[in-house]
Amino acid sequence: MASRPQGMPQESDFALDDVEVPEPDAGEVLVRSLYVSVDPYQRGRMSDRRSYARSLEVGDVITSQTVGEVVESRDPRFAPGDIAVGQLGWREHAVERAGSLRKVDPKLAPITTALHVLGGTGMTAWFGLFDVGRPRAGDTVVVSAAAGAVGQIVGQLARIAGCRTVGIAGGPEKCDDLRELYGYDAAIDYKGDDLRAALKDACPAGVDVYFDNVGGQVSAAVHSRLNVGARIAICGQVSQYNADRPEPTFHPGLLIVFRATMQGFLVSDYVSRFPEAYPRLARWVADGTLRYREDVTEGLENAPRAFIGMLNGENRGKALVKVAEPS
Amino acid sequence: MASRPQGMPQESDFALDDVEVPEPDAGEVLVRSLYVSVDPYQRGRMSDRRSYARSLEVGDVITSQTVGEVVESRDPRFAPGDIAVGQLGWREHAVERAGSLRKVDPKLAPITTALHVLGGTGMTAWFGLFDVGRPRAGDTVVVSAAAGAVGQIVGQLARIAGCRTVGIAGGPEKCDDLRELYGYDAAIDYKGDDLRAALKDACPAGVDVYFDNVGGQVSAAVHSRLNVGARIAICGQVSQYNADRPEPTFHPGLLIVFRATMQGFLVSDYVSRFPEAYPRLARWVADGTLRYREDVTEGLENAPRAFIGMLNGENRGKALVKVAEPS
Numbered sequence: 001m002a003s004r005p006q007g008m009p010q011e012s013d014f015a016l017d018d019v020e021v022p023e024p025d026a027g028e029v030l031v032r033s034l035y036v037s038v039d040p041y042q043r044g045r046m047s048d049r050r051s052y053a054r055s056l057e058v059g060d061v062i063t064s065q066t067v068g069e070v071v072e073s074r075d076p077r078f079a080p081g082d083i084a085v086g087q088l089g090w091r092e093h094a095v096e097r098a099g100s101l102r103k104v105d106p107k108l109a110p111i112t113t114a115l116h117v118l119g120g121t122g123m124t125a126w127f128g129l130f131d132v133g134r135p136r137a138g139d140t141v142v143v144s145a146a147a148g149a150v151g152q153i154v155g156q157l158a159r160i161a162g163c164r165t166v167g168i169a170g171g172p173e174k175c176d177d178l179r180e181l182y183g184y185d186a187a188i189d190y191k192g193d194d195l196r197a198a199l200k201d202a203c204p205a206g207v208d209v210y211f212d213n214v215g216g217q218v219s220a221a222v223h224s225r226l227n228v229g230a231r232i233a234i235c236g237q238v239s240q241y242n243a244d245r246p247e248p249t250f251h252p253g254l255l256i257v258f259r260a261t262m263q264g265f266l267v268s269d270y271v272s273r274f275p276e277a278y279p280r281l282a283r284w285v286a287d288g289t290l291r292y293r294e295d296v297t298e299g300l301e302n303a304p305r306a307f308i309g310m311l312n313g314e315n316r317g318k319a320l321v322k323v324a325e326p327s
Numbered sequence: 328m329a330s331r332p333q334g335m336p337q338e339s340d341f342a343l344d345d346v347e348v349p350e351p352d353a354g355e356v357l358v359r360s361l362y363v364s365v366d367p368y369q370r371g372r373m374s375d376r377r378s379y380a381r382s383l384e385v386g387d388v389i390t391s392q393t394v395g396e397v398v399e400s401r402d403p404r405f406a407p408g409d410i411a412v413g414q415l416g417w418r419e420h421a422v423e424r425a426g427s428l429r430k431v432d433p434k435l436a437p438i439t440t441a442l443h444v445l446g447g448t449g450m451t452a453w454f455g456l457f458d459v460g461r462p463r464a465g466d467t468v469v470v471s472a473a474a475g476a477v478g479q480i481v482g483q484l485a486r487i488a489g490c491r492t493v494g495i496a497g498g499p500e501k502c503d504d505l506r507e508l509y510g511y512d513a514a515i516d517y518k519g520d521d522l523r524a525a526l527k528d529a530c531p532a533g534v535d536v537y538f539d540n541v542g543g544q545v546s547a548a549v550h551s552r553l554n555v556g557a558r559i560a561i562c563g564q565v566s567q568y569n570a571d572r573p574e575p576t577f578h579p580g581l582l583i584v585f586r587a588t589m590q591g592f593l594v595s596d597y598v599s600r601f602p603e604a605y606p607r608l609a610r611w612v613a614d615g616t617l618r619y620r621e622d623v624t625e626g627l628e629n630a631p632r633a634f635i636g637m638l639n640g641e642n643r644g645k646a647l648v649k650v651a652e653p654s
Contacts, residue, residue, distance in 0.1 A: 052584050215579055237580040248575030252542055253564040255591025257379050262589045264582030 001056050005046050008242045008311065013046075014062070014304035021093045024074045029084065029098050031068040034326055036090050037115045038297075038306045038319035039064070039149070040213075043241040052266060061089035062303070067104060067114045068094075069326055078103070081327070085114040090303050092323055109285050111326075116149050116318040117285055117292050118278070124235060124267040125153035126277040130161075132233035132265045133209040137162030140203050142222050145213035146184065147174035147293075149318035150235060154211045155184045156290050163209070166202045168195075168218060170313045177316065181291050195221045206230075214239045220249045226258040234264040242311065293317030328383050332373050335569045335638065340373075341389070341631035348420045351401045356411065356425050358395040361653055363417050364442045365624075365633045365646035366391070366476070367540075370568040379593060388416035389630070394431060394441045395421075396653055405430070408654070412441040417630050419650055436612050438653075443476050443645040444612055444619050445605070451562060451594040452480035453604040457488075458597070459560035459590045460536040464489030467530050469549050472540035473511065474501035474620075476645040477562060481538045482511045483617050490536070493529045495522075495545060497640045504643065508618050522548045533557075541566045547576045553585040561591040569638065620644030 002015035024030045045063050048055045056063065066088035070078045075098030078084060086101040088094040104114045116122060128150070135141055141158040143151045146167025155165045155178065166186045167178040178187035186202035188195065199207075199221055206227035212219050215237030223232075240246040255262060284290040295315040297306035303321045310319040329342035351357045372390050375382045383390065393415035397405045402425030405411060413428040415421040431441045443449060455477070462468055468485040470478045473494025482492045482505070493513045494505040505514035513529035515522065526534075526548055533554035539546050542564030550559075567573040582589060611617040622642040624633035630648045637646040 050584070052586075212579070219579070232579075234579045234582045237578070237583070240578070240580060246578040246580055248578055250577055250579055251564070251567065251573040251575055252539070252546070252559075252561045252577055252589060252591070253567060253573055255561045255589060256564070256593065257377070257591070259379075259591055259593055259596055261591075262579060262582060264579070264584070264586055264588075266583065266586055269586060 001046060001058055001060055001062060003058060004048065005043075007244070009043070009046065009304070009308055011304045011308065016301050022095050024072055024095045026074050027098055028074055028095050029070055029078045029101060030072040030093065030095050031066070031084055031086070031088060031101070032071050033066045033068040033088060033092050033094065033300070033323040035067045035112050035115055036088075036300065036303060036321045036323055037065045037120075038303065038310050038315075038321060039121075040236055040238045040241065040311070042307065043238075043311060047241075061091055063087070064090050065115050065120055066091070066094070067111050073098070083111050083326075085119060090300060090321075092300060108282060112294055112296075112320055113285060113292070115320060116294070117153055117290060118281055120267055121149040121318065122153055122281050123270060123274055123277055124150050125157060126281065127267060127270040127273070128233045128235050128265055129154050129157050129209075129211060131270070132263050133211055133231050135161050135163050135209045138164075139208035140164045140166060140205055141209040141211065142166045142168065142199075142203065142207050143211045143213070144168045144218050144222070145236070145238060146187070147177050147182070147316065148213060151211070151213055152177070152182045152292060152317070153290065155182050158209070159183055159185075160284075160289070164205075166199075168222075173316060177293060181293060190218050196224065199225050209233070211235060212237070216240060216247055216249055223250065223254055226254075226260050228259050230258050230260040232260060232262040234262060238311070295319050297321045299323070328373060328385055328387055328389060330385060331375065332370075334571070336370070336373065336631070336635055338631045338635065343628050349422050351399055351422045353401050354425055355401055355422050356397055356405045356428060357399040357420065357422050358393070358411055358413070358415060358428070359398050360393045360395040360415060360419050360421065360627070360650040362394045362439050362442055363415075363627065363630060363648045363650055364392045364447075365630065365637050365642075365648060366448075367563050367565045367568060367638070369634065370638060374568075388418055390414070391417050392442050392447055393418070393421070394438050400425070410438050410653075412446060417627060417648075419627060435609060439621055439623075439647055440612060440619070442647060443621070444480055444617060445608055447594055448476040448645065449480055449608050450597060450601055450604055451477050452484055453608065454594060454597040454600070455560045455562050455592055456481050456484050456536075456538060459592045460538055460558050462488050462490050462536045465491075466535035467491045467493060467532055468536040468538065469493045469495065469526070469530065469534050470538045470540070471495045471545050471549070472563070472565060473514070474504050474509070474643065475540060478538070478540055479504075479509045479619060479644070480617065482509050485536070486510050486512075487611075487616070491532075493526075495549075500643055504620060508620060517545050523551065526552050536560070538562060539564070543567060543574055543576055550577065550581055553581075553587050555586050557585055557587040559587060559589040561589060565638070622646050624648045626650070
């Protein structure tokens with residue numbers, strides 16, 4: 001991070017630096033990055049607003065999950081050639097403690113899935129939907145940013161759980177994906193459709209669960225269709241991340257009217273329970289039940305552009321940056 | 328209701344009308360009112376904004392719980408002279424189905440308690456605190472409108488449950504009541520104190536449960552002191568009830584930062600569970616564990632003035648109107 005972004009980040013807020021790669025110590029592993037991740041939460045890290053995680057300082061490496069190939073290992077758990085995923089940041093090489101890396105089986109699924117459906121965004125979808133949203137069969141589940149990395153999984157999990165699924169995304173291509181690729185029962189283009197009218201059509205029995213990735217006016221429209229007892233899972237508020245002050249669009253009195261619950265969550269609080277979710281997600285990826293789309297940008301030097309595009313909603317699928325070819 | 332109030336109600340929005348009292352039919356009871364209740368939720372009924380209950384129309388009787396004396400009964404469950412409580416409105420006499428009245432034992436506690444600690448506000452405090460707020464021993468529980476009819480009970484129940492209790496009220500007299508009568512560990516005068524500084528002092532370990540009766544800027548200050556995993560029970564938003572459009576002061580992204588839950592509730596959803604709460608509240612009232620203060624206005628014709636005063640925070644204790652003497 002070359003400078004702290006003000007509002008929408010600019011490419012000039014980022015810089016690619018050459019530094020010496022250290023030798024791994026005992027218990028450490030040297031990893032060569034293959035793919036780094038591009039996610040909305042990274043915008044939060046770039047802000048100095050008080051939040052759940054430490055802010056980045058100018059000169060820090062951008063926080064990211066990275067999947068890479070082990071080049072050198074001083075820990076018995078990893079050998080050269082192994083594929084590993086960890087919090088390595090936007091870097092070409094990184095030395096990391098072996099204990100904070102997870103081995104990825106390239107025969108199970110494409111290794112990039114460790115950065116989404118079989119990684120953080122899959123876990124976010126799973127625990128946010130099932131633990132926070134608590135859907136019951138027959139519920140109507142509405143998802144904002146439904147074509148995004150988390151939203152595409154949430155809709156599919158809710159469908160598997162016997163729910164009617166309604167996805168909101170920007171633009172006709174993403175809405176095609178919602179219906180055709182991710183199997184949403186209805187898709188709403190918040191840019192092109194009359195949002196309130198489309199929600200009314202798509203949710204004839206009201207909204208029981210709202211999985212909210214965006215906040216702002218899109219969410220205000222969904223709130224107007226809640227059912228009594230509705231659950232609102234606050235996963236993200238990406239419409240607000242570039243605002244100096246978040247736009248207040250929500251009044252808590254609404255929760256009385258609908259006896260509704262709004263709960264924020266962080267996937268990191270569920271780490272100890274990832275083993276509940278992982279085997280099922282892996283099975284459903286392997287047998288084709290869970291589908292996903294990736295939006296891959298080539299070259300680490302293009303990560304800032306991919307990130308800005310993602311914040312503008314330009315990606316179609318999980319935004320990734322390919323750093324290098326596997327050997 | 329003589330006219331629909333715009334903003335703060337005026338006495339001219341109300342009228343006292345003389346009407347013929349009907350004879351009770353089979354299964355009905357004629358009740359002579361002794362006390363009617365004055366509550367914030369009544370302001371909501373006077374609005375035509377969409378809400379959880381039907382709005383009053385001009386000419387309707389103001390909704391109220393009323394405690395009265397049975398004058399004539401055509402149901403075996405009630406006899407003349409019995410004390411009964413029910414949804415009779417601001418009226419001197421009312422005919423009601425016996426099944427929707429509850430008998431009050433005047434030997435157990437003063438009959439007015441059927442309108443507060445042993446009635447709707449006591450149940451609101453109980454279920455809002457224990458079911459929605461879910462306090463654990465050692466938690467810090469903050470209550471807004473803490474000297475109000477609900478708040479005074481919430482603080483005492485939270486203290487019994489082993490919590491640190493912090494009450495927010497307007498003015499030094501109410502804050503005296505918080506500390507001396509209701510046993511709050513700390514009292515904050517939102518009119519006189521520096522609210523944010525006082526909250527910091529009063530909540531050295533942060534806020535685990537916020538029982539919110541008011542909304543607006545008072546709540547925004549409390550939100551800034553939440554702990555991870557905090558629960559916010561939305562009981563009322565009285566600071567907003569006279570606003571044309573509620574003042575948006577809350578941003579859902581805050582719930583992510585604190586992995587917090589905000590839940591609205593209505594006491595009417597817990598009716599089937601009142602028997603869980605009633606015996607304990609009654610015992611604690613009888614043995615002096617639970618204390619309360621009443622603010623009684625004389626004369627049904629003065630109910631509008633009492634109501635407006637309550638909305639302005641002028642009452643000290645549960646606002647009631649005495650309509651007549653028991654026979």
